[in-house]
Amino acid sequence: MSEIRVASRYAKSLLELAQEKNVLEKVNEDMKLFSKTVAQNRDFHLLLQNPIVKADKKLAVINAVFKGKVNEMTLAFFDIVARKNRESLLAFIAAEFETQFNLYKGIQKAKVTSAVPLTPALREELGLRLVAQTGKTIELEENVDPSLIGGFVLRVGDKQIDSSVKYNLRKLRNNFIDNSYITKI
Numbered sequence: 001m002s003e004i005r006v007a008s009r010y011a012k013s014l015l016e017l018a019q020e021k022n023v024l025e026k027v028n029e030d031m032k033l034f035s036k037t038v039a040q041n042r043d044f045h046l047l048l049q050n051p052i053v054k055a056d057k058k059l060a061v062i063n064a065v066f067k068g069k070v071n072e073m074t075l076a077f078f079d080i081v082a083r084k085n086r087e088s089l090l091a092f093i094a095a096e097f098e099t100q101f102n103l104y105k106g107i108q109k110a111k112v113t114s115a116v117p118l119t120p121a122l123r124e125e126l127g128l129r130l131v132a133q134t135g136k137t138i139e140l141e142e143n144v145d146p147s148l149i150g151g152f153v154l155r156v157g158d159k160q161i162d163s164s165v166k167y168n169l170r171k172l173r174n175n176f177i178d179n180s181y182i183t184k185i
Helices: 003-020 024-040 042-049 055-066 072-083 087-105 120-134 165-184
Strands: 107-114 137-144 152-156 159-162
Touching (some): 003 087, 024 072, 024 087, 055 087, 087 107, 107 120, 120 137
Antiparallel strands (some): 107 152, 152 159
């Protein structure tokens, strides 16, 4: 069975159990913390992926890192996953949990990249428009890329709106190139 499929099943089970125990928000924060830790610590990530290191050693490291920082149910979940020798999937499970949590809560992630930081008024207007279009709560991630010159690039799900000056200049240049080629023929 593929890693994504297995991770999805574990994530769904954890989500349902967290709902049942009324600790869904806390477990979501725990899984975000786990994902962040894996992303920021290459050695930890490699340890989880290493088939030579025994599961009990990996679990000991996980407990040392997360005990007292995460909910007891999350630690118990890590223990179950490690006993099943699936600790290498924990990063996938954490990511899938976040996806399923957002789906359950009606949260849509959006990413906006602009040439300069967004003003609070523009951020609010963008958020309201996205809520109106998607019907979901928007979690907006902002990035600044001065190479855009002006405007913004917005990604919501699998859709992208590129309203940057850089993109428009590239389009204009391509039009000139195409037109000059046609006139030479």
